[in-house]
Structure formats: C-alpha cells, structure tokens
Amino acid sequence: MTPERATGVARPRRKLPLAEWQLALPLALAFASIFLAPLVMLVGVSFFNDDKITQPGIGQWVKFLGDPFSYKVIADTMLLGIKTVCATIVIGYPLALIYLDASPRLQKVLIFIIVMPLLLSVVVRTFAWIVVLGREGVVNTLLLQLGIISEPLRLLQTELGLVISLTQIEMPLMLLPLISVMSRLDPNLRDASSALGASRWRTLFKVIVPLSMPGLVAGCLLVFASSTTAFISQTVIGGVRLIYLPLLIWQQSLVVFNWPFAAVVSLTLLVSVLTVVSALSYLGRRSGGYVHG
C-alpha cells in the first residue's frame, strides 16, 4: 500500500516532497533509540545472575519470585493503589456530581480548584501533608485542642496517612476524566428518570453512574497507575518501614547497585501495573458496550 493511499487525503496540487506520515519519523527514531532500546536492555539485564552483569542466567528472577517477602511487597503496592482509588471515588464522585449541577460561574471556580493542584509539584503536595499530619501538625493540634485525644497521633509513616495524602495528590486525575464525561451527559435523561418517579439515589445509580462509567474507569486507571508508582510520597510519608515496589527498585539500583535485581523488580512493577490497568480498561469497554447496547 502506498503512503498516499494510506493517508486517504485528496491529492493536493503541490504536495510536500515527502509523504505526510514521514513527518513522524524523527520522533519515531527518538523513541526507538531512547525509549524502546533502554526497555529492551532492561529485560536483558534482568537475565544476569551477578551484579557485575557478566553471567547470564535466571538467578535474579528465581531469587525474587522464590521469596515470600516479594509477594508481600507486590500485594502491598497493589493494595495501596486500590485503597487510593476507592478513596478518590468516594469523595471525588460526589464533587463531580456537585460540579454537574453547579451554575456556569461556580463551575469555573470549581474547575480552577480542581486543576490547580495538578500544576503544583507532587513534592510540594507531599510536603503539605507532612505539615498537616505531623506530630505538631494541623490534625493533631486540632484534635488535642478539642480534647478528643490526649497525646499526638502517629499519622506519618502509617499506611492510613499515606492513603489520605495520596487521595489528595491523585484527586485531579480522577476528577478530570469524570467531569469531562459527565458534562456530556444529556440532562434530559435525569429529568426523565425523576419524572418517571425515580428517587435521586435511584437516578444516580441507574442512570448517572452507568453512563459516566468510561470517565470513572479512566480516572481509576490514572489514579491506580500514579499512586502505585508515587516514589516521593511513598518514601516521605510512608517512611522506610512501609516497603513498596518503587522503594525496592531505588534501594537495589542506587544504594545496593544490584542492577539485575532492580531490573527484575521494575519489570514486576511494570507487569503488575499494566495487568491491573488493562483489566480495568477491558471492564470499562464492556460496561460502555452494555450501556450503549
């Protein structure tokens, strides 16, 4: 097939001296040499037994997959992602509903509030939670003054503190796709549902939630992929006692300098994140088909 036919554009009188698709070649070359080649090399390095990268073998894979500790770390990492996704849905979805009902002026303010944290460095957002959750932080000061607790709670370096922080840090990633899908919903559908006697709860679960499924799934994907690999938040708020895959990769590659083992762990991270992500997007496509079918 010739490139001209492939593009399917009407033949121009004076065309570019090269076919249109060739404009993508520079980026394709860049991706081949500094994206695909490193990833291929990563796979290669993982199949070496020693940290000098001289003896090929599957020793590192056997070592990692034979250790029960590895499975605990994988499970903890995936669970952290799932908990964060649930938390962002529980408080993010209602905010999207409020956005849907708001006046255009209020919508502008809300979208500003939602997008603004996205432009703020993840490190700043993580730091903010140290100030909020620390021993002398906002939460402890407030609870102490109200007399609810008698001594400061330990919130930093706990999974609870980490999930709370990640909920705020990843929230825009849930809200933007949700709002984008929800604002395209036909408002008549909701009116029809309530005119036919459905309560607002019923309308929510029978009409709005199924129709906003593509946005919800997209949000879950982004939040899951981002929170499971949030190295800075995990190390700073979770501390070194809560071990997730990103910390393990960092320790093995830049502290212990065992590159083959680090390669094994990072490929495990890649595979586990991509598995969950593709399962979710498969579910998303199925639910989309169910709604429109």
Next chain:
Amino acid sequence: MGRRRSLGDLSYSLVIGTLATLALLIIVSPVVIVLTTSFTEGRSLKFPPTGFSLQWYEALFDASQSRQIHRAVYNSLEVAAWSTGFGILFGSMASLGLARNRHRLARVADGLFMSPLVLPGLTFGLAALMYFTLIGFRPSLNLIIAGHMIVTVPFIIRTTSASISQLDPALNDSSQSLGASWLYTMRRVTLPLIAPGIFAGAFLAFMASIDNVPVSLFLSTARTDMLPIRMWGMMESTLDPRIAAVSGVLIAAAFLLMLVMEWTVGLTRRMRD
C-alpha cells in the same frame, strides 16, 4: 410515598454535599496551610505558625546559603525548556503526520508515542540509566533532557492531535486548490489554527518536566541536581524549613501560570474535553 421520596432526596443532598465538601477541603486546605506556615517566625514547621516573618524566604533567596537549591532550579528550568522545545518540534510534526492517518502502522506509532503516560516512570528511568551507562555516556543534563522529552511529548501530541481532528479538511483542500503550496498552507492555515492546541500541550509538558521525579531520580547526579530531587532530599533526612518557602514560591508560580494560561488558551476547557 411523597414523604419517603423527599426523605430520600434529603439524604441524597446531605450525603453528596458532605462528601463533596470533604473533597474540596482535602484539595484546598493543604495548599493554604503550607502557604501560611512558610511565613512562620519559628524554627519548626508547626501549625498554627508562630508569628510572621519572611526569614525562610530570605534564606531561600540568599545566593550563598542556598546555592544548591538555586542550581537545581536553573537545571530544572533548562531541562524543561529544552525538552519542551524538542517536544514541540518532534511532537507536532508527528501529530501532523499521523492524526488523520487510519493505517494500522500509524495507529501503532501513535500508541507507542502515548505509552509513556501509562508505563511506570520508574521502570523507564531505571532502563534509561542502565542504557546510557552501559553504552558509555557520562551523566549530563543532555541525557535528562532526552529522558524528559520522551515522557512529556505525549501531552503535546494529545492536545495537538485533538486540534487537528477538529480542523475542517476543506480548509486545507481549498487553500491548495487556490494554488497555495503545502508550506504556505501549513504556515498560513494549519499552524495558526492548531497553535492553541500546541501551546496548551507545551505548557502541560513543561510543567510535567519541572515536576518529573522518576526519570530525574535515576539520571541526575550531585552535579546535575534537579529541583524535585533536591526537595526530596530536604524532606528525607531532617526537615529543612526552607522547603516551605520553596513550596510557597511554586504555589504562587502555579497560580499565576494557571491564570495566564486560562486567559490565553483556555486551559481548563481544553483539559475537560
């Protein structure tokens, strides 16, 4: 029945309202709290802060005290500028070449160019470190620029392709049937129409580069320190209060940038669509 329904509606408003308020509180309050604490008079970052002073900002802007931070800021800006520049060039070319192309290979290439968005950044960061080291490159800003270009170019491709797909093909055809050359059509018709899309993407790419952790974590060294990595160091060991001042500056910068982008290209509208 009427009463039950109103009770249901009341509970709906109550539950949804409470949760949404909680969401807004969680989104906004940490930012406000950090801004407030950055003006503290004390030596620690407790809340509510004691007194008001600009001491941490003074320490931050002092050239001799905070040389490392300043260098990290310059490095981050330089890397973001170059990687976004290359991203605009290669990314918009690729979008122009592929956005209307239905061929299977074009779809595969498009998927490849967007894949850094879903691939865990740490995996690519580690792969890039091994690759560059094993083929004999020494750590430098150039390598970080290359890495950042790969992970930020998807933002440019996404917004540019969206602009191209909204472009009426008839405009192109009529320009060319009136005798304009490909280059003239590109310069006078296509580029002016898709420019807002390219700018919005470039803005997102620039911010993503400034904020990038996974690639910088592996590719930067003490000599090529990057701002997020330096800030991580300031939080990791003993909490350095200057980080509150850095955060304050970054919050102000993000706020200003957001207003500017809203006025010029309507950023929030673009992100919603």
